[in-house]
Amino acid sequence: MKMSRRDFVKIGGSVVALSLMGNTAAAGTHSFTGYPDRYGMLSDLTRCIGCRRCEAACNKANNLGTPKTSFEDTSVFEEKRRPYVADVGSYTAVNRFEVDGKTVYRKVQCMHCEEPACVSACLVGALQKSPEGPVTWNEKVCIGCRYCITACPFYVPAFEYSSAFDPKIQKCFMCHQRITNGTVPACAEACPVEAITFGKRDKLLKLAWSRIWGEPDKYIDHVYGEREAGGTGWLYVSGVPFSKLDFQMDIGTTAYPELTKDFLSIVNLTLVSWPAVFGGIYLMNHKDKKTHTEEKEVKK
Amino acid sequence: MTDIIETEDLRKTETVEYWINELFFNRLSIKDYVKSLINPFNIVAGIIVLVGLAFIFMRFAFGLEAITDSSNTQAWGLLLGVGLFTGVPFSASGFVMGTAVYIFGLKKYQPVVTNAILLGFLGYLFAVVFLMTDLGRPWRIYYPMILSFGPASVMFLVAWHVALYLSVQALEFSSSAFEWLGIRSLRKLVVGATLGLTIAGIMLSTLHQSALGAMFLLAPGKVHPLWWSSYMPWLFFVSALAAGLVYVILVSKLTQMFMRNRADERYLASLDEITLGIGKACALILFTYVGLRLTSITYENAWGYLQGAYGMWFLVEFLLFALAPLMFFYGVQKKNVGIVQVSALVTMIAIILNRLNTVYITFNWQFPHRELFYWKEVIVVIAVLTIEVLVYRWIVNRMPVLRQHPDFIGEEHG
């Protein structure tokens, strides 16, 4: 069986062209062990008094405009607010829970995952895990597809659906700018009871466990974020079970990029093998058939 | 029935007219052409399109909020649920029929292949239209191609593949357009590239059809466990094969009913045999799908979720999937074209349900209260689909899709 040169060039050409694309797709899937010395935050829910000063500080640091209700107003606790609420004008929200007669406050915001789902979702690389720890967003390239919202297991990123011309993705950026300038994130600085601690993530993890070991009756035996979704930059310790505070309990410990890694790794395989398989079938079918245009042309 | 979609008869006596007239007004004077457009179907279609366009205008003036119910928990609604995730699997028509005819050499299906490619092309084109409506910053749609890459994203792969495949299909279909325009040299060029284009189509389709499923691998807690599975890429791919095939069966039936005067004898006479042949393939593919689906649920250990409302809803979808291959099998055995067509319809409904369930209906199933879609979004979806039908009709009315161009008979593709 003879493969005409044209067929060969065509099939070969498509293999090369398409596997180049496959390479770019597969290149991003190598495993990631985390930047050394990255920063994180630790929220101690046994300390939080629900004063909402972190919200106010966040609003100010990020120029988020005057909120509808003032930051002293406690009526906002009537409902469970989402991490970003335009009306509140903050990238973070403190929610109130009553657990076994105890009042517990929980601050919600982006978890700054170690290997974020949103980053692996973003098709233009607008979202990035910065070497310093915060997960950042680049306004200049975001196309507004909102796959990050679909992917984030913590329901964090928010989109400005009311903006036609420059809708932004809104979420906490862990005051990336301040961190690179050597200052502490605004919320941690504002907290009057040190319920939010800023520091290197590995140090914070030790701090979290030392608090638990130091007062085993006060804390439950779990640092939320140590392993969740492959580990998060934001850690929580609490005196009551996390499940009672609306924490996502079903997300497992696998880093989200792992979920699509297998799929992306077969891309190359398909691109390289399909032309051979189908090109082969084609040649087998058309060996003797005179009706085929290609052969007609070759003979001419 | 033919008066519902009034199509002017191209086979009227040949007169010497301006070529523009010939190409665009179907050999009628402009006045007569406009007159010929006024019929109930066009009036209803026109109203839907106008309202839809008004809503789309609102969306670009006031943001997505004006027409959709998309939120920060449920970012995608019907625009993508229908336009991208449901539209693309049916648009596999071009790639499955192209493969059958040009790679496997199944000449029997030659009469429908051009139509299948046109349907595929339009499906992708309108998927992009839906995407442009839904993207927050649609003017940046080309960014992932040249400006900023997110290669670890499955959606990056989808974007590239849809863009490339749209071009491939445009080239594939262009041979019909060149026949219509009478440009022999260009036609010869694209016909010569058929093999390359078909193989490129196979590669691109395999990957992006499955990638549409793989996109939801990132939402394990959000898609209901009876739908979420690590098998999703394969399930999406296999069902897309079936979707492409049943789309050909059903549209062929519709052309037989409404566009007879645009088809030639060869096309009309071959449809029954073709439908039965495709029916056989569908039975096999759908048996495979059902097996794969059962395996996936067992593998994910999700049978426990069968109780409750979502479980019931799953059974509705699954029974349709399970019924379809049996019906196809029976129809083919009895050589009953009607049964095969009904089975195709059942399959179509099952696949639409499956995609909407994964993307939309069961998404965030753990939330106690979930908002339904906004009615304006429904109108926009219907309007864009209506435009697609009108464009399809416009093309079929002019170009050799359901017929061979008399000047090019005997010069078919490979």
Ligand code: SF4
């Ligand atoms: S919590 Fe969500 S938005 Fe924040 S880094 Fe993780 S995946 Fe991204």
Ligand code: SF4
């Ligand atoms: S909306 Fe923007 S940031 Fe989010 S995935 Fe799409 S392009 Fe990336």
